[in-house]
Amino acid sequence: DQQVKQNSPSLSVQEGRISILNCDYTNSMFDYFLWYKKYPAEGPTFLISISSIKDKNEDGRFTVFLNKSAKHLSLHIVPSQPGDSAVYFCAVGGSNYKLTFGKGTLLTVNP
């Protein structure tokens, strides 16, 4: 029973264009949402987060959008760069210490 779903296993984008990665969750009690990036043979690294009191958070080329009514969040990367090619995980948290991760989306940015 997946509480966090990333329905696109992979995404291919041209350099300079926008990358949009999506994530859906099932539990409305989650109130923190994070994106992690993972390169092969490395651990995930934190990218950006948003709390449930906001609907948008921006950090440079990365913007996370939260739609609480739809239980949906997305990560926008613009402009996309070849170095952005990695697996992106969304993760959600609630009032406990636990994060629940999605399965990840492999982003490939083509030069």
Added chain:
Amino acid sequence: DTAVSQTPKYLVTQMGNDKSIKCEQNLGHDTMYWYKQDSKKFLKIMFSYNNKELIINETVPNRFSPKSPDKAHLNLHINSLELGDSAVYFCASSQEGSGRGDEQYFGPGTRLTVT
């Protein structure tokens, strides 16, 4: 200067053996975690310690036992290894509980292969 380190990076062993994976963080964080990433690529929490106290213990076989000698270290000991234990194990740390949105810092992972 590595923030979260794990040893070994690769571990190949036979069924029935007992093995340990070590994790150390030099970030001064209070909370540490063990995750398992299986063949389906899901990253699942196994355990979490806050100031050496166990705070998360997911549904994990009791062959898996975490040990936290101090808040900078969280080791994972696995008894009687089975084929299904083959996975990548990640250690992570955070200043507080990540359910509060506190970002976690991950180690590079330990790829365990049980033959």
